[in-house]
Amino acid sequence: MSVEELRRVAVAGSAVRAAEAPLLAAGRGPAMMRDAAWALAEHAAALLRARGPVAGTTVAALVGPGNNGGDALFALAFLRRRGVAAVAVPVRHDDDGAPRWHAEGWAALRAAGGRRADAVPAAAALVIDGMLGTGFAGELTLPPAARALPRDAVVLACDVPSGVDADTGEVRGEALRADATVTFGALKTGLLVGEGAALAGEVHPVDIGLGPQLPTSPAARLRLADEAAVRAAHPAPAPDAHKYTRGLVAVAAGSPRYPGAAVLSCSGALHAGAGMVHHAGPEATRDRVLAEHPEALVSTEGPAPDRADAWVAGPGLDTQDDARRRWEGVLSALAERPEAALVADASALELVTAAQLRALREAGTPVVLTPHAGEWARLRERLPADGADAADPLAALRAWSAAHGATVLLKGPRTLTVQPDGEAWLVADGGPELAMGGTGDVLAGALGAVLAADVARRSRARRAGQAPGPVPTAALAAAAAWLHARAGAEQARAGRLTTRTLPAALGAVTARLWRAGDEDGRTRG
Numbered sequence: 001m002s003v004e005e006l007r008r009v010a011v012a013g014s015a016v017r018a019a020e021a022p023l024l025a026a027g028r029g030p031a032m033m034r035d036a037a038w039a040l041a042e043h044a045a046a047l048l049r050a051r052g053p054v055a056g057t058t059v060a061a062l063v064g065p066g067n068n069g070g071d072a073l074f075a076l077a078f079l080r081r082r083g084v085a086a087v088a089v090p091v092r093h094d095d096d097g098a099p100r101w102h103a104e105g106w107a108a109l110r111a112a113g114g115r116r117a118d119a120v121p122a123a124a125a126l127v128i129d130g131m132l133g134t135g136f137a138g139e140l141t142l143p144p145a146a147r148a149l150p151r152d153a154v155v156l157a158c159d160v161p162s163g164v165d166a167d168t169g170e171v172r173g174e175a176l177r178a179d180a181t182v183t184f185g186a187l188k189t190g191l192l193v194g195e196g197a198a199l200a201g202e203v204h205p206v207d208i209g210l211g212p213q214l215p216t217s218p219a220a221r222l223r224l225a226d227e228a229a230v231r232a233a234h235p236a237p238a239p240d241a242h243k244y245t246r247g248l249v250a251v252a253a254g255s256p257r258y259p260g261a262a263v264l265s266c267s268g269a270l271h272a273g274a275g276m277v278h279h280a281g282p283e284a285t286r287d288r289v290l291a292e293h294p295e296a297l298v299s300t301e302g303p304a305p306d307r308a309d310a311w312v313a314g315p316g317l318d319t320q321d322d323a324r325r326r327w328e329g330v331l332s333a334l335a336e337r338p339e340a341a342l343v344a345d346a347s348a349l350e351l352v353t354a355a356q357l358r359a360l361r362e363a364g365t366p367v368v369l370t371p372h373a374g375e376w377a378r379l380r381e382r383l384p385a386d387g388a389d390a391a392d393p394l395a396a397l398r399a400w401s402a403a404h405g406a407t408v409l410l411k412g413p414r415t416l417t418v419q420p421d422g423e424a425w426l427v428a429d430g431g432p433e434l435a436m437g438g439t440g441d442v443l444a445g446a447l448g449a450v451l452a453a454d455v456a457r458r459s460r461a462r463r464a465g466q467a468p469g470p471v472p473t474a475a476l477a478a479a480a481a482w483l484h485a486r487a488g489a490e491q492a493r494a495g496r497l498t499t500r501t502l503p504a505a506l507g508a509v510t511a512r513l514w515r516a517g518d519e520d521g522r523t524r525g
């Protein structure tokens with residue numbers, strides 16, 4: 001894994017331990033610990049510097065019995081040499097009361113002029129949590145010293161906040177919340193998902209030379225969406241593009257009861273760059289869509305079945321009324337053009353059956369289901385899969401996606417996308433400004449646009465006798481979620497807070513993505 005990848009790819013804590021094993025056997029352990037401790041000390045110093053001079057401050061570390069504590073002790077020794085008063089607080093003791101901790105680490109700290117205490121001094125400006133790292137097993141009960149930290153002290157976790165499972169993000173028992181975490185070898189999944197994500201603060205990965213040893217299979221990695229990845233998944237239109245080569249999105253959304261969903265989904269698709277949008281729905285919603293988007297096509301059944309590159313089905317359908325008929329209409333259209341993609345959102349998540357998903361998989365139709373947490377729980381109950389009830393959110397998504405052959409985009413403060421072969425992406429750019437009714441409808445439309453552009457690009461390449469470069473569906477879904485998340489931030493910055501204005505912000509973010517790509521001279525789709 002390159003140093004750049006280190007920032008964009010996470011693996012399980014257990015995978016990092018496995019990667020370390022051959023290096024430890026080769027005697028590289030002390031050198032790796034020194035590198036880890038040096039980086040930890042540097043980050044601690046940077047956090048202190050942000051508040052004032054480093055020399056003269058007090059830094060304490062809560063020190064556990066393993067190598068995590070060893071890292072913390074060596075880091076304190078480095079800080080001591082920068083004029084910091086360094087205090088080690090052991091949290092485990094032998095029967096005779098002697099601290100159980102890394103002997104060489106303590107010797108290094110003592111030699112540097114550090115001291116030991118039973119509690120974190122009130123003067124400590126920063127506390128390093130070196131109690132437990134990837135060796136955490138069972139449950140944690142926080143020791144008394146971890147319960148009595150100075151109110152204003154910054155907490156910096158060494159590798160992983162103690163109590164957090166570095167594989168899954170699960171907290172077993174208690175955990176210590178960190179303001180920042182310096183993590184070694186690779187980003188760990190448990191710092192990015194589940195409770196771990198909320199407890200780790202800002203996460204800084206540090207290279208300690210494990211790159212070649214880390215797993216490369218997509219199913220063992222979690223990729224973080226960033227601008228470059230999004231541009232690769234959703235490139236600017238080619239100079240000779242026409243409306244159909246940019247992708248036609250058909251939208252089966254909205255009903256007389258929920259007409260706004262049709263408008264928001266169509267807006268999401270248009271602002272994320274669709275060449276054409278065709279709204280398939282009743283007159284009441286058609287009129288609203290046309291009022292907002294005169295460029296949209298409208299009809300009851302949607303475009304001719306061979307025209308749509310992606311279908312967006314579900315937002316605002318009225319399950320009391322004709323939702324099932326419209327859903328089945330979408331599936332019939334897809335049966336005639338199986339290479340078109342399907343976004344199943346909202347009501348479609350309540351209607352879709354295992355047999356339908358199987359048929360779509362056999363036909364080769366890319367399918368993305370877009371549940372929020374509540375819909376995800378219901379989906380798993382209605383369409384079970386072995387392993388899909390795991391506490392580990394990523395493992396549950398992988399198990400379900402593999403069993404049902406569909407990509408899942410799980411919405412929330414952090415959005416995960418997972419496809420059947422286990423490839424998984426995380427979008428961590430969203431903020432609570434998106435927690436408003438209707439923002440999911442905009443996302444469904446945007447996802448339709450990104451998938452349609454990819455389908456259209458691949459059809460075109462095939463017609464030209466070229467092999468279309470495959471973009472994983474999970475990467476396409478993450479691209480849409482990233483644009484949507486950035487749009488939320490953009491409009492919050494602009495002081496606009498309603499869902500109605502979100503599509504325009506999405507358009508601005510998409511345009512900027514493509515313009516920056518042009519300036520780099522790197523993109524042409």
Ligand SMILES: NC(=O)C1=CN([C@@H]2O[C@H](COP(=O)(O)OP(=O)(O)OC[C@H]3O[C@@H](n4cnc5c(N)ncnc54)[C@H](OP(=O)(O)O)[C@@H]3O)[C@@H](O)[C@H]2O)[C@@H](O)CC1
Nearest residue numbers: 029032033036066067068132133134135136137139140159
């Ligand atoms: N390997 C390397 O070269 C490098 C590793 N690095 C660093 O090492 C860290 C991993 O170190 P590690 O393997 O020593 O495990 P670690 O997390 O310190 O704790 C293990 C000890 O804690 C205890 N314990 C466990 N569960 C507990 C519980 N629930 N409640 C209470 N106690 C519990 C248990 O002790 P026991 O109870 O068995 O006596 C166990 O022995 C890693 O995160 C990184 O920081 C870096 O320096 C880079 C180089």
Ligand SMILES: Nc1ncnc2c1ncn2[C@@H]1O[C@H](COP(=O)(O)OP(=O)(O)O)[C@@H](O)[C@H]1O
Nearest residue numbers: 411412413430431432434435437438439440441
């Ligand atoms: N706290 C949050 N931080 C970031 N994004 C959020 C947060 N809460 C919700 N979102 C995002 O807002 C959108 C809400 O979608 P959804 O629940 O389907 O709403 P609706 O059905 O009303 O359209 C999703 O994209 C989700 O990821």
